[in-house]
Amino acid sequence: MSTFKLSKSEQKSRDPGIQSGDLVLVRLPNGDVKSVKVEKNMTVVIGKFGSFYANELIGQPYGLTYEIEDKRLKYLPPRTLEEVEDTDATNELINDGEFVQPLTVDEIQALKRSGVHASDIIKKQIEQHANYSLKTEYSKDKYKKRKEAKYSKIFSTIEPTLFNVCEYWFQKDQNRLRDLRIDALSQVLNLANIRPGGRYLAVDDASGIVVAGILERMGGQGKVITICHTDSPPAYPVLEQLNFPSSVTDILISLNWATAEEDYTPILPPSDIPDDQVKSERQKYRLNKRKAILDLLNNTREELFSGEFEGLVISSEYDPYSIIERLSPYLAGSASIVVHSPFNQIVVDLQAKLRNLPQYLCPTVTETWLRRYQVLPGRTHPMMAMSGSGGFILHAIQM
16 A cells, blocks of 8 residues: 655645646537647637637636636536436427427527527527427437537536546547557556556557556656657657646656667767867857766666666557567566557467566456446436447566
């Protein structure tokens, strides 16, 4: 059981509310989630639902609901769930013909241009709907929600937790996360025994969701080295979405596969030039920067080659067995190896190979299963649509 705790001052500094420069997730009336950047003295645009001044959000806590009025934000109190009373009404006598709703699109647009509030437009549509009274109470509730999603200018801010960010990216493009769903990610982090103060290796080709999960659990204590295939530090868009302070991300360093080789010799321009040969301040600045890059590279390589890492987490497009062969010499005894892949054949083949090697204990393949439920008074049931898989996970322990 972890004894890691944040002091009240540290917790306050980690949760200051929405700050200038943050990426903020907003839930729109139609249920979609959109990411917007909040910059001081700028205007935030959320498509057809309108725009507002960013200063209205800065300093506010997450989780609140607002309505846009002339680029200003009006706070809306939380709505409570109301039970829908069942009646004897049915939808069998409803004939959704051409003249059921006499209010035309042009008339609705004219009302919007004249500044009529969305709730008044919806009320007017209900009053003129020929078959509204014939609908069941559930159908009436659905009708109101559809119209609210279409005409209202309401949105809610979503706290950038690992769960919410993973959900957003999985719905947006699960291929970029390599099908790593939030329930599968929690299993990966648990099997890898991620904890504050640990030292871990990560190979993350899933847009940074694995690295983000590791950093979130470590809380700025320990060390994480990522190995990637790019010369520059990898771009992790998911990590940016979490708005971590530098105290959390400073423990993250990276190498590419070439610089991770022990016999690699860096090819860089000379940085040690006698002072009498330095011709300008600009040249001096460039030399200092070059030296800092070389020092960081050498220190990171020394950190990797010192070994004794407590875990290796892999979510990569490359063959996982070749990655384990390269990096396993730097793992400590009883270190966890966790591999995630969207394809079961990859991890099954890896399991067969590791079973024949005595240094790997109990390689096991698992698949997580998740089913979502709609939870409403009188209408709780499993969702009709669900994701097929969150990928497949292999876990082994290196002896």
